[in-house]
Amino acid sequence: MATARTASPATMIGVNKPTNGHFKGQTKPTGQQSGLHGTSQLPSAPIIRSSIPQSSGGIKFGDDWKKCLELPQKDNRVKTSDVTSTKGNEFEDYCLKRELLMGIFEMGWEKPSPIQEESIPIALSGRDILARAKNGTGKSGAYLIPLLERIDLKKDHIQAIVMVPTRELALQVSQISIQISKHLGGVKVMATTGGTNLRDDIMRLDEIVHVVIATPGRILDLIKKGVAKVNKAQIMVMDEADKLLSQDFVILIEDIISFLPKDRQILLYSATFPISVQKFMNKHLKKPYEINLMEELTLKGITQYYAYVTEKQKVHCLNTLFSRLQINQSIIFCNSTQRVELLAKKITQLGYSCFYIHAKMMQEYRNRVFHDFRNGLCRNLVCTDLFTRGIDIQAVNVVINFDFPKSAETYLHRIGRSGRFGHLGLAINLITSDDRYNLKSIEDQLVTDIKPIPGSIDKSLYVAEYHSVDPDDDDVYSHRTCEI
Known part of the structure; x- marks a missing residue:
């Protein structure tokens, strides 16, 4: 039976060799930590505890069985x-x-x-x-x-x-x-x-x-x-x-x-x-x-932007996004397994904790990365399209297409990793000159509008229960460009 290992990766300072898909770097005091007190583990929802047997055998007829439940904290986030x-x-x-x-x-x-x-x-x-x-x-x-x-x-x-x-x-x-x-x-x-x-x-x-x-x-x-x-x-x-x-x-x-x-x-x-x-x-x-329940191939609640860059500017752009966005957890997509590992290493060199996952890894390691990321042990995950199908991690509020996909279907499934169960999410696409025709084609097929990235992004578009915009959060993307 397939099982996920629960062991946590050892924290490594600076740049180290990857441990089974786990890259971890010294954490910077950046926008990624806003509201999370700079910890490497995301906060989990508190549980309302009550004494209850593991089966319902202890509940008798006429009892108010709902009072005996171990309920998670009520989710009050905005839903679409x-x-x-x-x-x-x-x-x-x-x-x-x-x-x-x-x-x-x-x-x-x-x-x-x-x-x-x-x-x-x-x-x-x-x-x-x-x-x-x-x-x-x-x-x-x-x-x-x-x-x-x-x-x-x-x-x-x-x-x-x-x-x-x-x-x-x-x-x-x-x-x-x-x-x-x-x-x-x-x-x-x-x-x-x-x-x-x-x-x-x-x-x-x-x-x-x-x-x-x-x-x-x-x-x-x-x-x-x-x-x-x-x-x-x-x-x-x-x-x-x-x-x-x-x-x-x-x-x-x-x-x-x-x-x-x-x-x-x-x-x-x-x-x-x-x-x-x-x-x-x-x-x-x-x-x-x-x-x-889908008359159109659209994703409500997902705000979509693109940044028009050269291939050499991509890592710099990603670094800027990391430093300025309020990321709870992010998934970053590449188009090949080789680029996944290279990018994960680069992110670690920039000082951010990062896991990676792709189909060529041993299953035991894939299980561990998936389990640990889902449990909030790391904010950023770099992956291939292996991770586009049905994976439900509610803490993910930002998806970044480091490499832009070629098909509308792949794009739809990728950005659908954020905004789970009607919550809000943000999708940012790094577009080179080679991607501009794919961008137009995907917009047409999905009947959607992927806008150029603005000088500042309203946090209420992708951050749960965020009620005001930081007045200092202007000129977020120093190298952003205009329309293609």
Whole structure:
């Protein structure tokens, strides 16, 4: 079973050799530390503690079970209409098990988002779903809640499979599954991905497993070896379905489906639906219920700017952004693994703490970087497009395209790493003369306006609960230029 290591990287002063994707430098007193007291670890939300058993066995009929919950601090940040324009439903309206409701509320999910309102009752009915919704609006909960509700603990076989395109997303989804099912009293969730020990997965599947979250190659290997028996699995979810049905995975997905029972339920979720999804739907889904909460490929709440620079000016521009922006956490995208490591090293030389991650790293190290960055041990992460699919780190409020992407789809998924669950975010693109045609093309395709970077950026556009603009925050970008 794929697991994330919890060991923290040792703090290194100055420039050191990278430790498994962890670059750390001496921290500067910059804009990145505003409101964080100069610490290297981000503050975590305080927990409202109360005595509660790990299962609901200690709650008797008639008790006010909500009083016993361990609730996270209420999130009062501004949210966009992507998550606030609901019908007013409550999670209790769906007749879910009390134990599942306990896990949902302890995740901090107070009310269903629009995609959850549309999806949960249909998924509970057993009908196939084709759902399209913006990144970061609660798609994971939209399929995990009905999936876990339908798990029968009296049956000791695999009942549901969740397919995802990346190992990091598999770990994230499995962690969410375990958290919201912790009071259900015995739901067994397993994550299995490539790059991990196959023998460990085989041994795990020799025990009871109800839900498998997997990347296509690894689960197909386990199925063909006769270890993962999916002939009784009633539900198959495809998260980031457009990627799973691309040329990289579609043959594997078709092969996996051939092992499932004919009366299985298939749920497809994504932000973009190319023609490959339509073909798959026509072939494998039975009268699917279609949900479309994205009439346009736009991201509300994400303010987008570009800085027109030469290749040699990029690092200087990044240094200026770091020193002046109020960054909680940032993700910086490069177009190659080599540039990821070089940039991470350069950022460290500039005096900022930095992690990096890319597909050529050993899985054990990728797990550690992902886990540590998600837990706030570092503010900046440099990565390739490995990190564009479904990764949900709510503390990320700034995304920087150090290298501008070539496709609108990639751009959409990249900048969607900020502004999670309707919160505000900032996307800054470093544009060279070679990128200007791609910039115009992406603006046209997404029907959006990426503006030249201004002399100062209103912090209320991307900083949670920021109520005023620093009057001294002018002339932020000394080398900014005008229109292309």
